Amino acid sequence: TEENADVKPYIHEREIKYVDITLPPELEHAVIVLKKLLEMRLKGLGELGYIVPSADKLTMAALNSINVQIQRKIAERNTDAFLAASVHAEIMKIRHAVTLAESQGSEILKAYLNKLSAEGMSPSGTKASQRLCRDELFVSLLKDTDTWEYELLPKFEKTFELVSTQLGEYPESRIIIFANFRDTVTALCDYLVKRGVDARKFIGQASKDSVKGLTQKKQIETLGEFRDGVFKVLIATSVGEEGLDVPSTDMVIFYESVPSEVRSIQRKGRTGRHGSGTIYVLITKGTTDETFTHVSRVREKAMTKGIRSLSATAASGGFIVTTPMSGLGTGNGTADKGQHGGQSSITAFTGGIAENGTAVAGAHADNPVPLVIADDREGSSKVVEALHRSGISMGFERLEFGDYAIGDRILVERKTARDFTDTLVERDLIGQIKRMADAAIKPVLIIEGEDLYTQRNINPNAVRGALCAISIGMGVSIFRTKTPEETADLLCVMAKREDNTTEGGLKSPHFHKTYRSKREQLEYIVSAFPGTGLKNARILLGHFGSIENIVNATEEELRAVNGIGEVSAKKIYETARERYTEF
Known part of the structure; x- marks a missing residue:
């Protein structure tokens, strides 16, 4: 934990502030309508003999439980089970809409409802989407969203306020904003840029719907520019939480709460490494934001308690x-x-x-x-x-x-x-x-x-x-x-x-193929170096000409090869000089 003597010297003071956000009347009404849609469909599943909760208690665990019941009925060749599966798909879509209304904002919800409507109107759309877009309550809600001319949820405005205040007082600050959804990251980035904040988005490599992912090269370039101060605000999805060399920051903003203690800790860990930092968590009052915040804090305490218990056992x-x-x-x-x-x-x-x-x-x-x-x-x-x-x-x-x-x-x-x-x-x-x-x-x-x-x-x-x-x-x-x-x-x-x-x-580690050409043998041996692989093996052999030259190369010479990064060069150099020891 952060209190351990081995970790404490590297962790600076971090202040966590929870910011209450009020759900505006328009979104409050939208949530009420969506929950009515949920209740109608849950009631229909109940009439088919499935055990279902009320709309207010519809958690992911409950949804999974319903799905398990449906899959069992399908396995039993129950004809009603296929209709139930379609209704379950509707429920998943509506519940997601509730989440967007409560935690993401009106523009994100509006775009999602229009997407569902387009799916339902399309001949190739799913039955769940077609049935949903014909529902009078859904049609009425969709018409209401047409009257929304700007972002209704104050989270965008509050984020701008926090960012501009920090940069006004400390112009060299680095700020990371975490949001769960790509659409939110894109919309928030556009909003801040329009308000004069130099912000960039940071998302995964895969393309999804109309949002194109960032290539690995672009990700590295973006992080490098953020680290060097080319821009001061990075808006990231979960890809920025772990596994990448994301620079430490002076401020982290959670656009919404997350129920996972691991993700929460990883997000918080992006500040307070090299100096004191502040963490803001935006919480829409009376919504799942509050629930997730409570769940995350309880789980973090339980995790810390478990680690201390294990440490005591080790001692x-x-x-x-x-x-x-x-x-x-x-x-x-x-x-x-x-x-x-x-x-x-x-x-x-x-x-x-x-x-x-x-x-x-x-x-x-x-x-x-x-x-x-x-x-x-x-x-x-x-x-x-x-x-x-x-x-x-x-x-x-x-x-x-x-x-x-x-x-x-x-x-x-x-x-x-x-x-x-x-x-x-x-x-x-x-x-x-x-x-x-x-x-x-x-x-x-x-x-x-x-x-x-x-x-x-x-x-x-x-x-x-x-x-x-x-x-x-x-x-x-x-x-x-x-x-x-x-x-x-x-x-x-x-x-x-x-x-x-x-x-x-013991089996030979080279058991996958009994015959290789001389070229393949050379590639196979070089590809075994940590983090190398076949592609880099071919690059190295093409550059140096032989395994002997690769092994004898200096770290600088390895690093100079186009396509071989600093980490790979270091691993190859050190592995080639590592002494074998019998344990």
Whole structure:
């Protein structure tokens, strides 16, 4: 946590301010109409025999529960179930409209309702959209939106006020504004630019609807200009929360609350790194904004409590705590003790250092190396708790890929069924798994939970296609578990099996293809360098001519090759000079 001695020196004071926003009468009326539409459809599902909540208690969990009931009826070949599935799709659309009205604003809601109307009028539109756009209440609401001439929700104006005040007092400030939806990011960016603020948007690479994504080159260029002060305000979707080198800022604004404690922490972490910072959270009173704020704060407290509990357990000798490393298999694990002054508090309570530089607590004398390494961001996971209860020796490191590492060969990515489908729809699931698969001899994906095909309203064949691509296309072993405890049991079995593997039973890491041409052999060897891959292997071989020249090249010479970045050059240079050590 931020209170740990190893983290505290790097975290500066951050002030969190919650700003109440009043929902205007026009949007209040729109929400009432939308909830009436919800009640009518929920009542219809109830009459078909489904267990449904009231419109006010319609959470995503409740929607998923309804979908599970419907999918079971479809499996039983119940003819009414297909109508129910269509009504469920309507409910999803209407609920999304409620969210937009309460948290995003009138312009975003207006655009969404017009999109639904266009879908419903189109011959190729879904039955759900066609039925919805014929509803008199919907038609009346759509006419009301035509009278809205400007943004009604005061969030745009409040954001401008906060930004202009900060830049007026501190012209060199850097400000990040987070919003959940691309449409909001685009609209807010346009609004601020019209008001004289030099702002840029920062979104993902995938194009969606009419909004074109940013290429990786454009993303890097945008972040570089933001860091250098070319512009002072960056408006980002969730892509700016993690995994990218987003500069620290003086101010972060949450355009809306998020119910996820992890996302909330990641957003807050964008300020207060190099100096004090302020975080503003815009909350529309009496809406899901308030609910999400409460949920996020409760979960953050629970997470902090869990981490402290785990730390206390480690201090008493229950865990192996390892020094952070960049990833699996990047050398012999020996830490440069002269550069880890902040880590002395860890080694002090862990009772010593193993030969490989790993701080050990509670490890057996004949097994100083932990059987399971968990990514240090998994500290509050129920899987980690279950692993601890099992008594298996384990440790924590910052893993570059995967959530768990077992021995030198196995990397494990764990996803809940919901997370799997969310990442498939909203992020780069295939790319994420591929990067892990490229980094491990034995990549493993564990999907935890039931009802994988009913988590979201997507075609089951899309899920099956992703599973085939991961398993057949990438050679990743896929396991299904029901609970975190079952996942922990599976990891224990893997770890004990791997620990007992003799040298004679080890598979060659080059087992995918029995014959390669000389050209392919060279490409295969060079592509094995961390973060290289086939494309960069060909670039390097084309430039240097041989593996010998690549290995003997200086870091500067590697970096000078067009297409080879600073990080890749550093990894190749260091790996080529790393000494092999038997553990």
